[in-house]
Amino acid sequence: MATSPLxxxxxxxxxxxxxxxxxxxxxxxxxxxxxxxxxGIVGESGSGKSVTAMSLMRLIPNPPGKIxxxxxxxxxxxxxxxxxxxxxxxxxxxxxxxxxxxxTSLNPVLTxxxxxxxxLELHLKLSHREARRRAVELLQMVGIPSADRxxxxxxxxxxxxxxxxxxxxxxLSCNPELLIADEPTTALDVTIQAQxxxxxxxxxxxxxxxxxxxxxxLGVVAGMADRVQVMYAGRIVEEGLTSEIFAQPRMPYTxxxxxxxxxxxxxxGRKLNPIRGLPPDLIxxxxxxxxxxxxxxxxxxxxxxxxxxxxxxxxxHRAACLFDITLQTPVTAGDPVSA
Amino acid sequence: xxxxxxxxxxxxxxxxxxxxxxxxxxxxxxVKAVDGxxxxxxxxxxxGLVGESGCGKTTTGRAILRxxxxxxxxxxxxxTDVLRAPARTIKALRRDxxxxxxxxxxxLDPRITIGESxxxxxxxxxxxxxxxxxxxxxxxxxxxxxxxxxxxxFPHEFSGGQRQxxxxxxxxxxxxxxxxxxxxxxxxxxSIQSQVLNLLRALQAEFGLTYLFIAHNxxxxxxxxxxxxxxxxxxxxxxxxxxxxxxxxxxxxxxxLISAIxxxxxxxxxxxxxxxxxxxxxxxxxGGCRFHPRCxxxxxxxxxxxxxxxxxxxxxxxxCHFADDVT
Numbered sequence: 001m002a003t004s005p006l007x008x009x010x011x012x013x014x015x016x017x018x019x020x021x022x023x024x025x026x027x028x029x030x031x032x033x034x035x036x037x038x039x040g041i042v043g044e045s046g047s048g049k050s051v052t053a054m055s056l057m058r059l060i061p062n063p064p065g066k067i068x069x070x071x072x073x074x075x076x077x078x079x080x081x082x083x084x085x086x087x088x089x090x091x092x093x094x095x096x097x098x099x100x101x102x103x104t105s106l107n108p109v110l111t112x113x114x115x116x117x118x119x120l121e122l123h124l125k126l127s128h129r130e131a132r133r134r135a136v137e138l139l140q141m142v143g144i145p146s147a148d149r150x151x152x153x154x155x156x157x158x159x160x161x162x163x164x165x166x167x168x169x170x171x172l173s174c175n176p177e178l179l180i181a182d183e184p185t186t187a188l189d190v191t192i193q194a195q196x197x198x199x200x201x202x203x204x205x206x207x208x209x210x211x212x213x214x215x216x217x218l219g220v221v222a223g224m225a226d227r228v229q230v231m232y233a234g235r236i237v238e239e240g241l242t243s244e245i246f247a248q249p250r251m252p253y254t255x256x257x258x259x260x261x262x263x264x265x266x267x268x269g270r271k272l273n274p275i276r277g278l279p280p281d282l283i284x285x286x287x288x289x290x291x292x293x294x295x296x297x298x299x300x301x302x303x304x305x306x307x308x309x310x311x312x313x314x315x316x317h318r319a320a321c322l323f324d325i326t327l328q329t330p331v332t333a334g335d336p337v338s339a
Numbered sequence: 340x341x342x343x344x345x346x347x348x349x350x351x352x353x354x355x356x357x358x359x360x361x362x363x364x365x366x367x368x369x370v371k372a373v374d375g376x377x378x379x380x381x382x383x384x385x386x387g388l389v390g391e392s393g394c395g396k397t398t399t400g401r402a403i404l405r406x407x408x409x410x411x412x413x414x415x416x417x418x419t420d421v422l423r424a425p426a427r428t429i430k431a432l433r434r435d436x437x438x439x440x441x442x443x444x445x446x447l448d449p450r451i452t453i454g455e456s457x458x459x460x461x462x463x464x465x466x467x468x469x470x471x472x473x474x475x476x477x478x479x480x481x482x483x484x485x486x487x488x489x490x491x492x493f494p495h496e497f498s499g500g501q502r503q504x505x506x507x508x509x510x511x512x513x514x515x516x517x518x519x520x521x522x523x524x525x526x527x528x529x530s531i532q533s534q535v536l537n538l539l540r541a542l543q544a545e546f547g548l549t550y551l552f553i554a555h556n557x558x559x560x561x562x563x564x565x566x567x568x569x570x571x572x573x574x575x576x577x578x579x580x581x582x583x584x585x586x587x588x589x590x591x592x593x594x595x596l597i598s599a600i601x602x603x604x605x606x607x608x609x610x611x612x613x614x615x616x617x618x619x620x621x622x623x624x625x626g627g628c629r630f631h632p633r634c635x636x637x638x639x640x641x642x643x644x645x646x647x648x649x650x651x652x653x654x655x656x657x658x659c660h661f662a663d664d665v666t
Contacts, residue, residue, distance in 0.1 A: 190557070190599045191595060193599065246606075261603060262562035264600060264602065
């Protein structure tokens, strides 16, 4: 029997109550993360990727949000059943999270040093002096120059990239087993993004931390993740090894995404093939393939009769499509270009 | 090369913003947002302007439209001196020079219908009658791929991509010659971005529009532009035909930018240049070449002598002392 994964999410359901009805943000989502691996979660706004991550940390605001079902097994324990004090021991200590916006996720009235030492004193029971020493080490590790002096600076004295480095230092301060990075570079410039991604990669190799990287950028996952899962309308619609997903995508949504992005490594002057239409409204989602209204391969009577289950389409590769669609399948439906 | 006069000629454009401090709010420093930029935009082309935040690309676009009063330099639009033109001429010029903004949520008035929003420009310029304006709005909505019945609806009823189409319709309805597109797709989801990019291309072909396309995303700029200019700390550091720029960059900063783009292909292996440090402050830019503190090719001369922006190959301009060694 293989060793059990570090994290395994089973049939997760998350809902938000709104004036217009119940938004089903995450629907029957199951996946796992092994120790030391990097899982990429890709999707567009509203696909449920961030809500999934927040539920793992039990950070969904309730009300209006609610984890309506499922299990989040972390190292043999169901996080959803833990008491709040036990959960607090996991959060920041064994599972850490870094967010998109380093400007708003640091406390502006506390020094950088205080924000790092806080969790060291709380979780690792270090003395104030030990915590400060460790904080300097952490800042050096993430590449902040003259770290001992910068400890007493406030967040506004740091640039965006530097703040994200501080967030990473804080995230890694207690040697977590799992680091969840939610769009960690979206707010950063491209040269700074390259620095941060390189840093996460290096630290992961050195520390052996498992990483979940959540992004809308296919380029970021291609360079970072061992495995990728694609989310759409609150469901996982494709999952597999990164090389497989990019070389042989099997879900029309993934195929559409790959065709719609401008790519520098491609031949010149190519017209983009956008996915037509808009993502569905997550209120009153009908029990059909959520992508079917936008799909070039839509088959009436089948795609609109059920929610296609994730099924094995190749070794270590699953897709939620009833048909064996590949990059080579000719388009059957009407004009795919709406613009 | 065509001998036709370019639609826009920008020469030594400078825009400094004062930094005020002290009790008397005296000017204590200048943010050198744009610090001597020159380029042409040819009729019917798309000129892309890329760079990281704070490089001055947006300020350049706004100064060309005179939405910011430039500190020095000149902008000639179709033979007219934009920066020194009297208010009346500017008003007429604005009909020919339109802008599409980044944030489709903030750029539409939430209290008026999109029909009113689009017709606003027509009213200001006294184009048509109330009835013909309605027809014009209806027609332009069709052109940007929205149903004419959307006229009576309010901005909150539309998605981000649809709002960006409305923003484009507002510019397009005046039948302009130039549209400055300031990060028009960066707020949109990937699958929606390409819809808007294709729309911009189709409209350009149909109406012979000229675009100044400002963005930080190099893949997007490469895709849509004929020529691309790269800005760094208020200066244009490289300008070339898009193919040439991406195949053979002649400025180390351009090369680093290109290598930093995440490519959606896990098999794609290439040498990555990771620049050290952050972009310095535009209040006190480094002496010599502004890029030298982050440049791996920097020599003594780069610290002391500012490189001139010169033509290194036909149509390929670069501001680097070692432009021919960047490979």
